[in-house]
Amino acid sequence: ADPEINAVFQTYSGSTFLFFDNDSYIEFIENPQQIIGRGRISDVFPGIPKDITSAFRYIDGHIYFFSHRTYYKYNEFTRIISKAGQFMWNLFDIPCPNTSLLNQLKTLLSKVISVYK
Numbered sequence: 001a002d003p004e005i006n007a008v009f010q011t012y013s014g015s016t017f018l019f020f021d022n023d024s025y026i027e028f029i030e031n032p033q034q035i036i037g038r039g040r041i042s043d044v045f046p047g048i049p050k051d052i053t054s055a056f057r058y059i060d061g062h063i064y065f066f067s068h069r070t071y072y073k074y075n076e077f078t079r080i081i082s083k084a085g086q087f088m089w090n091l092f093d094i095p096c097p098n099t100s101l102l103n104q105l106k107t108l109l110s111k112v113i114s115v116y117k
Contacts, residue, residue: 003020003024004020005018006022006053006054007019007052007054007065009056009057009063011063012057012061012076012077014029015028015036019041019052022050023040023041023042024039024040025038025041025044026038045065046080047080048065048072048081051067052065052066052067053067062082063076069086070086070087071083071084071086071087
């Protein structure tokens with residue numbers, strides 16, 4: 001069976017990691033294309049769970065791993081998780097309204113209906 005790719009991200013050093021099949025990784029460099037490591041995610045990223053759904057390196061220098069709605073802020077130099085919890089957009093200073101999208105749609109539809117009454 002074909003492997004299921006869970007995440008792909010690049011580290012500060014320029015290595016690219018590909019997570020697949022929920023618990024495995026391949027580390028490679030792109031130029032020249034060369035595999036430089038492979039194994040279990042837990043061996044190279046201690047504390048990071050198996051079921052990662054996405055990952056990226058943010059401008060703050062940390063790698064953010066996501067397992068569904070849970071995030072892990074990881075320092076690749078100290079190899080520790082510095083923060084973890086339920087993901088909210090304000091983690092990255094992206095403002096989000098406190099009301100849900102469904103409530104916003106309900107309010108908008110109420111306004112549209114009142115215009116046509």
